[in-house]
Amino acid sequence: MKMSEGVEWTAHACVLLAALPPGTGLPASALAEFHALAPAYMAKHMQALSRAGVVESMRGPAGGYRLSRPANEISLWDIVVAIEGGEPAFQCTEIRQQGPCGGSSQDFRKPCGIHAAFSKAEAAWRAELKGVSIGELADAAAAKATAQRRTALAQWVGQKLA
Amino acid sequence: MKMSEGVEWTAHACVLLAALPPGTGLPASALAEFHALAPAYMAKHMQALSRAGVVESMRGPAGGYRLSRPANEISLWDIVVAIEGGEPAFQCTEIRQQGPCGGSSQDFRKPCGIHAAFSKAEAAWRAELKGVSIGELADAAAAKATAQRRTALAQWVGQKLA
DNA sequence: GTACCCCTACTCGGATAGCGAGTGTCCGAGTCGGAATGG
DNA sequence: CCATTCCGACTCGGACACTCGCTATCCGAGTAGGGGTAC
Numbered sequence: 001m002k003m004s005e006g007v008e009w010t011a012h013a014c015v016l017l018a019a020l021p022p023g024t025g026l027p028a029s030a031l032a033e034f035h036a037l038a039p040a041y042m043a044k045h046m047q048a049l050s051r052a053g054v055v056e057s058m059r060g061p062a063g064g065y066r067l068s069r070p071a072n073e074i075s076l077w078d079i080v081v082a083i084e085g086g087e088p089a090f091q092c093t094e095i096r097q098q099g100p101c102g103g104s105s106q107d108f109r110k111p112c113g114i115h116a117a118f119s120k121a122e123a124a125w126r127a128e129l130k131g132v133s134i135g136e137l138a139d140a141a142a143a144k145a146t147a148q149r150r151t152a153l154a155q156w157v158g159q160k161l162a
Numbered sequence: 163m164k165m166s167e168g169v170e171w172t173a174h175a176c177v178l179l180a181a182l183p184p185g186t187g188l189p190a191s192a193l194a195e196f197h198a199l200a201p202a203y204m205a206k207h208m209q210a211l212s213r214a215g216v217v218e219s220m221r222g223p224a225g226g227y228r229l230s231r232p233a234n235e236i237s238l239w240d241i242v243v244a245i246e247g248g249e250p251a252f253q254c255t256e257i258r259q260q261g262p263c264g265g266s267s268q269d270f271r272k273p274c275g276i277h278a279a280f281s282k283a284e285a286a287w288r289a290e291l292k293g294v295s296i297g298e299l300a301d302a303a304a305a306k307a308t309a310q311r312r313t314a315l316a317q318w319v320g321q322k323l324a
Numbered sequence: 325g326t327a328c329c330c331c332t333a334c335t336c337g338g339a340t341a342g343c344g345a346g347t348g349t350c351c352g353a354g355t356c357g358g359a360a361t362g363g
Numbered sequence: 364c365c366a367t368t369c370c371g372a373c374t375c376g377g378a379c380a381c382t383c384g385c386t387a388t389c390c391g392a393g394t395a396g397g398g399g400t401a402c
Binding site: 002004005006038040041044058059060061062063 | 346347348349350353354355356357358
Binding site for chain 1: 164253
């Protein structure tokens with residue numbers, strides 16, 4: 001029950017992309033460098049985001065990734081789906097139908113209580129993640145940052161976009 | 163981001179234990195047989211529940227596992243903790259502190275927004291699971307069961323307890 | 325007949341292999357920009 | 364001087380090893396109960 005660390009990587013990467021001037025992007029190598037992450041592995045995760053339509057890619061020199069939608073329309077749940085897939089963590093295998101007492105007598109059309117409870121819990125989890133957008137996160141981070149940090153980021157971005 | 167199937171197995175096992183006459187229990191082999199599961203693997207999962215204090219074990223003939231608390235005081239979250247451990251699925255590795263702009267200037271005492279958002283989402287998930295007890299699940303299953311199924315279960319249990 | 329002891333059978337508990345998903349990396353496919361060249 | 368062509372560098376994309384945790388199993392540790400034996 002551990003989430004892939006790719007979710008953390010790409011979430012931070014999307015927040016960084018949201019902080020860029022509109023219409024601009026960054027290559028995967030720069031996104032990895034910004035957080036000192038393995039470039040090749042970061043590239044792999046960005047591919048997943050591209051397949052999911054969260055970001056769009058541009059090849060060639062001055063290419064890279066940029067958000068395919070306004071940052072306010074991208075939620076953390078979108079990123080989780082892109083990296084991990086949208087399947088629920090709890091997968092009911094209907095073991096209640098097996099065994100000596102599970103036989104054919106019962107109509108099992110309705111999900112069992114355990115399945116229903118986990119589904120409800122995961123729905124609450126998803127709802128929370130859907131309610132948080134990359135835009136909010138970027139704004140909050142920008143508001144908290146010190147002036148020194150802000151200038152350092154602007155300088156680094158300017159160097160990469162040049 | 164897949165939950166161990168041991169959670170499903172032991173959750174069903176606990177519901178079965180809750181349906182037994184008070185004070186009685188069943189060995190791991192019977193719990194596995196009831197749902198047609200691998201006995202050795204089921205035994206391993208029951209060990210985890212025993213270590214976590216959800217069930218208590220008794221050795222020797224006529225031994226087995228029984229709930230260590232009233233079924234209404236055992237939640238699905240207790241079972242998840244016993245099997246998977248209580249650590250959050252999203253583990254923040256503080257990558258924001260790394261890289262060219264992450265340096266020492268910023269005070270990182272407060273968690274980053276991404277970490278906070280995932281923590282909040284998981285808290286909602288946990289709250290849902292904590293709100294569902296094994297007792298409720300057993301009662302709901304008993305209420306839905308047909309008479310035929312109820313007698314089959316009673317007969318099987320009687321055979322095992324004899 | 326009764327009390328004690330031993331032995332067997334049954335159960336849990338931890339230590340031990342096997343396997344698959346996530347982790348990590350690399351090289352080929354595709355593309356844009358600029359330099360070189362000819363008109 | 365300008366248009367065209369070619370080349371190179373840069374980027375994404377998918378294919379290929381590797382590792383760790385979940386899966387699955389087995390055998391030893393411990394115990395309760397029953398049968399046997401001595402008194």
